[in-house]
Each structure stands twice: as structure tokens, then as C-alpha cells.
Amino acid sequence: MPSCAALRRLLAPLFLIIAVAGLTAAPPAGAQSVSGEAGSAASADPSPALTNLIEVLRDEAAREALIAELEALTPPEAAPDSAVLDVEQTLARRLADASALLVEETLSTARTVWRDLLGFGRIGETLSAEKLDAISEAWLPLLSTILSTVGLLWLLSRLASGVLARADSTPGGDTLRETLLAVARNAVLDAVVLGLAYAAGYVLAYSVFGSSGDILVEQSLYLNAFLVAGVVRLVLRAFVRPDRPEEAISHLSVPIQRVIYRRVKALSWLLVYGISVGVPLANAWLSLGAGRSVRVLAVTLAAMLALVSIRKVARLIEADGKAAAAQAPVDGSEAEQVVGAIGEASVQAATSAWNRIWPWLASIYVLAVWGVAVTRPRLMGEFVWGATLRTLVACALLVLAFRLLRHARRARAPLAGVVTRGLPALQSRLDVFAPAVVRLVALVLSVGAVALLVDAWTALDLGAWLSSATGAEILWRVASAALILALVVLTWAVVAAWIDQRLAQELDGPQVSARSRTLLALFRNAFTVAIFIFGLMIVLSQVGIDIAPLLAGAGVLGLAIGFGAQKLVQDIITGVFIQLENAINEGDVVTVAGITGAVEKLTIRSVGLRDMGGIYHIVPFSSVDTVSNFMRGFAYHVEVVGIAYAADIETAKAAMQEAFERLRAIPEHGEVIVGDLEMQGVIALSESSVDLRARIRTQPGKQWGVGRAYTELVKTVFDERGVEIPFPHRKLLIEREAD
Known part of the structure; x- marks a missing residue:
């Protein structure tokens, strides 16, 4: 299916960029927890809080940042009443105001970023003896924890890869079920490896690298970030896995999977460790301004890396699409080749258009998220992160939908062995509908993904609509209609499979009479028409369509057909x-x-x-x-034999009786002969022969085989007894005139 492959190639960049933007938008859990801890510590001891406030006020950059945040919290002035306006603003005026606002916001964002980045130049001014002591006390345990967890994770990952290589000689991926099983198995193994490395790092940080038998805040921050980064890597490896590409949900080419895996992993490390570890440590060890500078630097580098990755993936996908189009096989009939060429041309046109559009859309998305992260970081957790997370889920649903479409043609109904043994024909009956069901599930997943994507960015409140009376009613109608249709198909398949089994009885099994076979075949046809017509009517009624006009129209149509046909x-x-x-x-x-x-x-x-x-x-x-x-009750073979006029009739009758006895002695024919030979004697004096007739009563349908064998035996016995079977001839008599 080249179209499905092209669609998967279209979806791959969107998945990459949404993942990148999601990482950019992610609010650091560790940072939030540290903020909470810092807040509780400040409430317990007000002296450090006053000291930090004094330091912020002394630091020019930090003071400006604090003022900017306070101004952002100030509610905007009330807009003037529309009645006061002399004239309504024109479209050009609104466009000019929007352009000016955009330029102003862009310049403000640039000034904020520049100011925050310049904060790195004043780090030395914020360092005090107390902070240097804190840094010297924490850096060695923190570095030891980092090295130990990274080393353990690498070692355990290598061991897990070796276990997979030895245990799985034939890695799956031919069917969707095998792929999902492989993905689940690998995810469980990765989760075990991550959990062991995290637990070992926590134990080492507490018992070996800790201070006075207690874990430091810096170590706790790192371990939390280590766990988050490991979960991101685990989810990423479910979709792209360059070392075992056949065990990934997205069947992209290995180069594309390798680029996506490396870039997203680098982004996750940069954002998770930079924001969850770097920002809290900069706040604690240096100043609030330094923490803000670290955050701006992390998200800026992540945005730059994301933009570069977008261009890289776009080029790879375009090259992969051209190579796939050049290597596409051309087979089938001439008509099929024409249809395939038209379909391939349409897919190529759509692919080319999408390849030109998606990098710009993704770049705009990344820049917008970067702007929010830099200027309004509080919106990241409230809006952007939640929307991005739901967008990731929508992308995962789309990837799964395209995988289903890829395997739809080979889909089979999953039946248990006891069912297939009882009704062997049921498998083939349900397999007819399996591709359509898989495509329908893929369509539902795609619609759900689009709805989730729209709901994620507040264009549609999906939750409110589903909880409303209208949404609940529509959902119930669609679900019940789908359930009724599934029951109709299942009932038809079971009944048709049972009839097929009855009609396909083997010769050594229980026989089905011809009457039963006829009635079963007619019942199957009538049942098929009836159940699908009534099922369709019930489905239409369930989805809210009034079928009364349809029934009335059907009645009128029936009358018209009755008169016209x-x-x-x-x-x-x-x-x-x-x-x-x-x-x-x-x-x-x-x-x-x-x-x-x-x-x-x-x-x-x-x-x-x-x-x-x-x-x-x-x-x-x-x-x-x-x-x-010819097949009712019994049958007769009628034998008519012509003998010469000079032959003895009684001798011919005896020869025919002997031929019958020989025939009845043959088991194959004797079992189907009913009664004795019925000799009817001479029936005609023909031109060249005397015709004798006899009848043999047989079982219905056996008269032709018995007749052929009897005719052959009659000829043999006549030859033995010298009874002549004359050729057709005519005797001419010429009379002489008397002298």
C-alpha cells in the first residue's frame, strides 16, 4: 500500500516536532518540587527569604526581571466603552494595530531574552562565601551520583540488548499484533532497566554519596530528572528504534528513525536536565536572575535544535519518498497499472505539497512555544504543556491508525481454536469483513485524534460537548448502531458458516439429503437478504433517521416492481x-x-x-x-436390441437374460439393481431387424451406468451364442416379365 507508506512519511515529521515542542513546553517537575521545598524552607526561616529579596533588589538584571513579572501580573486597563468611540474601527486599522502589537511583542521578547542572557556576565557578582561553601559541599556527591546512574543505565541497557538478541531469533514486525507485542515487551524491559538504575542511584546517593547519611537536595533534583528523561526515552523507543526498526510502531526508514531518536533524546536531556536541575541549582547557588538566564538559555538552545531537526527530517523524508516512488513495482493488468499510476500520482502530489508545508507549520509552532516559555513561563504548565501532551497522544493515535491501514488487507478475525474447529467456515466468512472493520477502527482513531488535537488548543471543548445532552446522545447513537451492525454481521457469519458446513459434508460423514441441501441454500440466500435489510433499517433508525418514509417508499416500489417486472x-x-x-x-x-x-x-x-x-x-x-x-423414487434402463430375421427369438431372449445375470453378479451394479429383468419381448418388426425390449429397474441416478454395462454384456453374449445383430440393409427384388 504505497498510499499508507506515504501517509506514514507525512506523519513522521509532525510526530517529531510535536515531541520536540512538548519537551520544550514541559514544566520541570523537579523545578516545581524544588520551588515548593524552597517556599516551605523560606516560611520556616524568614531570614534567608529577606536576604534573597535584598540580593534581587541589588542585582539590576534580577530587579528588572522581577518588575517585568509583577507588571505581567497587573490586570490590564479596562477597554473604553464602545459607545465612546466616534466611529467603528476599520479592517485596515485593526490590521495595523495587530501588526504594531506583533512588532512590539517581538521586540519585547528579544529584549527579555537578551537581558536574561546577559545575566551570565554577572554571575561572579552574586557569588558569596556562603554560596561557594554550598557549591563545594554538593558538587562531588552530585557528580558521583550522575556518573553512577549513567554507568548503571548503560551497563543494564547493554545486558538487556544481549538478552533480547539471544531470546528473540526472529524479531517480530510482520503483523501489527507482533509489532505491538514486541513494543510492549521492550517497554517493560526498558522500564525494568530504568527502575533498577534509578533505585540503585537513589541507594548510592543516600548511603554512599550522601551527606551525614541523608540525600542532598541537588541529588534528589538530579534523580527526579533522570527518571523523567528515562521515561521520555522509553516512550520514544516505542515509536522509533534504530537498532531494531521492525519493533517500532512507526515503520519509517532506519536513517529517519536514527535522526528522530538522536535529536529527540538530545532535546529531552537538554530540557529535562537544564530546567529540572540547572534552573533550581542556579537559583540556589547563584541568584534568581541566574536561574532565569539558565532557563532562557535551555529553551533557546532547544528551539534552535528543534528547528535544525525539522529541516533535517524534512530532507530525509523527501529523499525517502522519491526513492520509494522510483522502486515501486508495476504489476497487474493494464487497467490496474493505469489506476495504480493515477493513485500514485495523487499520493505523490499530496506528499509533495505536505513536504512543502509542514516544516513551516512546525517551525511556527516551535517559535510560538519558545516565545511563551521565555516571556510567560507560567502559561507553560497551565496551557501549552497540557495541549502539547494531548497533541502527542493524538499523534500516537494517528500513527496507530496508519499502521492499521497498512495491515488492513491482511487482517483476519481473531477466533479461538475451539470455534474454528466447530465451524471451520466461520473464519473465512468473518475474514471478508475484517479489512473493513480494521479500516473503520483506523477511521475512528483518526477522527478521535483530530478531535483531541482541536480540543487541545481550545478550538473545541470536547469534554464539555461529550458531557452535554447532545454529545452524549450522538455518542450513544453511534456506539449502539455500531454494536447492532456488528451483531448483524456476526449472526449472518455464524448462520452462513453453519449452512456451509452442512452443505460440505464429506462422503464418509453424515449425508445431507438433496432436499435439505436445496432448502439450506435457499434459506441462506433469503436469510442474508433479510438480516442485512432489517439490520440496515435498525441502524438507520438508531442513528436518528426516520425509516417510516423509507418503508412507505419500499411499499410503493414493490407495487411498481410488481406491475413493471x-x-x-x-x-x-x-x-x-x-x-x-x-x-x-x-x-x-x-x-x-x-x-x-x-x-x-x-x-x-x-x-x-x-x-x-x-x-x-x-x-x-x-x-x-x-x-x-430423473431422480425420483426409482429409474429404468430400457434396452432395445435388434436381431436378424433369421435368428431365433427365444435364443436371443435367453442371451439377454444371461447378460442380465452376469450384470447382477458384478457388485458395483448388483447393489443398485432393484428386481429382476423385465422382458417385454418383440416390440417391432423393423426394416432390417426384429426389435426386442427389456427393462432393468435401478436406484435413481444409476440407470445410465447400469445401461452402459448391460449393453456391453448383451453384445458379448450374442456373439458367444451366434445371435446376429444385423446391419441396416435393404433387399431389392427384381421381377421378370412372363414370356
């Missing part, structure tokens, strides 16, 4: 009475409308016959005046 009505009525009278069953040999053959298919309006020449005939019942069935 009288032959069709005659076919059906005749077929009903033929079935009621048990005139024709599947497997019978019949003569209808002048055609003799074996009945292969029987519907409510026609019969399908295969004649002796192998030609298949479909005869509508409206053309049937008489049904001649």
Missing part, C-alpha cells in the same frame, strides 16, 4: 411452488425448458443446469412449463 414476479412465484412441490433439488438430473442436465444451483427465481457437453444453463422459472426429474 411481471416476469420477475412470475419467476419468484413459480420458484416458490416448485420448491413446495419438491420438484427440483440440487444434484438432480432434470429436463426443463427443453434442456437436460444436472442441477448445480437453485435460487428462488432460476435453476442452473450443466448438460452433458459441460455447458452451464440458467433457466428462469417463468420459462418452465414442465419439469422432468
Whole structure:
């Protein structure tokens, strides 16, 4: 499916950039906890708080930053009443005001960033003897904790990779189920490795590297950031895994997975450790201005790295798409090749357009998040982080939806072994609907992802809509309609599979009569039409469509069909009475409308016959005046033999009786012969022979085989007894005139 592959390539950059922006928008948990700890410590001891306030007021950069934050907290002035305005603002005026506001905000952001970055130049002024003592006391335990946890994580990861390489000789990825199982297994193993490394680091920090048997705040900050970064890496490896690409949810090429994995991991380290560890340490060891400078530097570097990664991934995806298009196989018929070429051209056009658009959209998104992180960091936790997290979930749903589309053509219904043994045909019946069900699930996931994405950025309050009466009613109607449709399909599949099993009985198993086979086939057809029609009506009624006009229209349509398609009505009525009278069953040999053959298919309006020449005939019942069935009760083989006029008739009759006895001695034929030979004697004195006739009564359907064998034996016995079978001839007598 080249279209699904192209769609996955379209989705890959969006996943990368949303992940990058999510990391940029993430409020540091460690920073929040440290702020809480600092606040409680300040409330317990007011002297350090006063000292910090004095230091902030003395530091020019920190003082300006504090003033900017206080001004941001000041409520805006009330807008003048519209009644006071002389004239309504024009569109051009509004555009000019918006442009001026944009320029002003951009310049303000640039000044803020520049001012915060210049704060690094005044770090030496904020260092005091007390802070130098705190730094000298904490840096060695902190560095030891960092080295020990990183080393343990690397060692345990190598051991886990070795375990996977030895335990899994055939890594999965051919089916979606195998891929998801592999992803779940790897996630559990990564979680165990991360948990062991985190626990070991915490134990070492507490017992070995701690101060006086207690863990330092700096060590706690790092360990929390280590855990967060490990979780980000765990989630990332579920979607992209360059070392084992077949075990990743997104089946991108290895170069693209490698770039995404390395860049997102670098971003996670920069943001998580920079904001969760660097900012609190700068606040505690240096000053609040230094912490603000560290935060601005971290988010700025992350934004720059994200922008560079966007361009890199865009180039790789474009090159990968061109290579895939060049290597796409061309097979099938000429019509299929034309259709495939049109579809491929459409996909290529959409891919080309998307490849030109998405880098700009992603760059704008990253710059907007960077601006919020720099100027209004409080909005990160309230709005941007929550929206970005839901966007990540939406991207994950889209990736899963495209994976489902990729495997839709090979989807099979997951049935238990006991079910398939009881109804073998059920698997094939449900497999017909499995691709459609998978595509429907993919569509639902895509719609849910789009709705979640819209709700994430406050364009739609999805929660409020779902909790409303209208939303709940629509959701219930759609869910109940889907459930009813699933029950209809499942019921039809079970009934059809049971009928197929009854119609496909082996010769050594319990036999099904021809009458039962005919009625079962007709019931299957009628049941299929009835259950899908009534099921569709119930589904339409469940989703809120009034089916009363449909029923009335169906009645009118039925009358119109009854008058306009009288032959069709005659076919059906005749077929009903033929079935009621048990005139024709599947497997019978019949003569209808002048055609003799074996009945292969029987519907409510026609019969399908295969004649002796192998030609298949479909005869509508409206053309049937008489049904001649060769398979009812018993049958006769009628043998007519011509002997010469000079042959003895009694000798010929005895020879025919002997041939019958020999025939009955053959087990294959003797079992199907019913009664003795019925000798009827001379029936005609033909031009060149005396015709004798005899009948052999057999089981229905066996008369042709018995007749062929009997004719052969009659010829053999006649030759043995010297009974002549004459050739057709004519004797000419020439009379002489009398002298």
C-alpha cells in the first residue's frame, strides 16, 4: 500500500516536532518540587527569604526581571466603552494595530531574552562565601551520583540488548499484533532497566554519596530528572528504534528513525536536565536572575535544535519518498497499472505539497512555544504543556491508525481454536469483513485524534460537548448502531458458516439429503437478504433517521416492481411452488425448458443446469412449463436390441437374460439393481431387424451406468451364442416379365 507508506512519511515529521515542542513546553517537575521545598524552607526561616529579596533588589538584571513579572501580573486597563468611540474601527486599522502589537511583542521578547542572557556576565557578582561553601559541599556527591546512574543505565541497557538478541531469533514486525507485542515487551524491559538504575542511584546517593547519611537536595533534583528523561526515552523507543526498526510502531526508514531518536533524546536531556536541575541549582547557588538566564538559555538552545531537526527530517523524508516512488513495482493488468499510476500520482502530489508545508507549520509552532516559555513561563504548565501532551497522544493515535491501514488487507478475525474447529467456515466468512472493520477502527482513531488535537488548543471543548445532552446522545447513537451492525454481521457469519458446513459434508460423514441441501441454500440466500435489510433499517433508525418514509417508499416500489417486472414476479412465484412441490433439488438430473442436465444451483427465481457437453444453463422459472426429474423414487434402463430375421427369438431372449445375470453378479451394479429383468419381448418388426425390449429397474441416478454395462454384456453374449445383430440393409427384388 504505497498510499499508507506515504501517509506514514507525512506523519513522521509532525510526530517529531510535536515531541520536540512538548519537551520544550514541559514544566520541570523537579523545578516545581524544588520551588515548593524552597517556599516551605523560606516560611520556616524568614531570614534567608529577606536576604534573597535584598540580593534581587541589588542585582539590576534580577530587579528588572522581577518588575517585568509583577507588571505581567497587573490586570490590564479596562477597554473604553464602545459607545465612546466616534466611529467603528476599520479592517485596515485593526490590521495595523495587530501588526504594531506583533512588532512590539517581538521586540519585547528579544529584549527579555537578551537581558536574561546577559545575566551570565554577572554571575561572579552574586557569588558569596556562603554560596561557594554550598557549591563545594554538593558538587562531588552530585557528580558521583550522575556518573553512577549513567554507568548503571548503560551497563543494564547493554545486558538487556544481549538478552533480547539471544531470546528473540526472529524479531517480530510482520503483523501489527507482533509489532505491538514486541513494543510492549521492550517497554517493560526498558522500564525494568530504568527502575533498577534509578533505585540503585537513589541507594548510592543516600548511603554512599550522601551527606551525614541523608540525600542532598541537588541529588534528589538530579534523580527526579533522570527518571523523567528515562521515561521520555522509553516512550520514544516505542515509536522509533534504530537498532531494531521492525519493533517500532512507526515503520519509517532506519536513517529517519536514527535522526528522530538522536535529536529527540538530545532535546529531552537538554530540557529535562537544564530546567529540572540547572534552573533550581542556579537559583540556589547563584541568584534568581541566574536561574532565569539558565532557563532562557535551555529553551533557546532547544528551539534552535528543534528547528535544525525539522529541516533535517524534512530532507530525509523527501529523499525517502522519491526513492520509494522510483522502486515501486508495476504489476497487474493494464487497467490496474493505469489506476495504480493515477493513485500514485495523487499520493505523490499530496506528499509533495505536505513536504512543502509542514516544516513551516512546525517551525511556527516551535517559535510560538519558545516565545511563551521565555516571556510567560507560567502559561507553560497551565496551557501549552497540557495541549502539547494531548497533541502527542493524538499523534500516537494517528500513527496507530496508519499502521492499521497498512495491515488492513491482511487482517483476519481473531477466533479461538475451539470455534474454528466447530465451524471451520466461520473464519473465512468473518475474514471478508475484517479489512473493513480494521479500516473503520483506523477511521475512528483518526477522527478521535483530530478531535483531541482541536480540543487541545481550545478550538473545541470536547469534554464539555461529550458531557452535554447532545454529545452524549450522538455518542450513544453511534456506539449502539455500531454494536447492532456488528451483531448483524456476526449472526449472518455464524448462520452462513453453519449452512456451509452442512452443505460440505464429506462422503464418509453424515449425508445431507438433496432436499435439505436445496432448502439450506435457499434459506441462506433469503436469510442474508433479510438480516442485512432489517439490520440496515435498525441502524438507520438508531442513528436518528426516520425509516417510516423509507418503508412507505419500499411499499410503493414493490407495487411498481410488481406491475413493471411481471416476469420477475412470475419467476419468484413459480420458484416458490416448485420448491413446495419438491420438484427440483440440487444434484438432480432434470429436463426443463427443453434442456437436460444436472442441477448445480437453485435460487428462488432460476435453476442452473450443466448438460452433458459441460455447458452451464440458467433457466428462469417463468420459462418452465414442465419439469422432468430423473431422480425420483426409482429409474429404468430400457434396452432395445435388434436381431436378424433369421435368428431365433427365444435364443436371443435367453442371451439377454444371461447378460442380465452376469450384470447382477458384478457388485458395483448388483447393489443398485432393484428386481429382476423385465422382458417385454418383440416390440417391432423393423426394416432390417426384429426389435426386442427389456427393462432393468435401478436406484435413481444409476440407470445410465447400469445401461452402459448391460449393453456391453448383451453384445458379448450374442456373439458367444451366434445371435446376429444385423446391419441396416435393404433387399431389392427384381421381377421378370412372363414370356
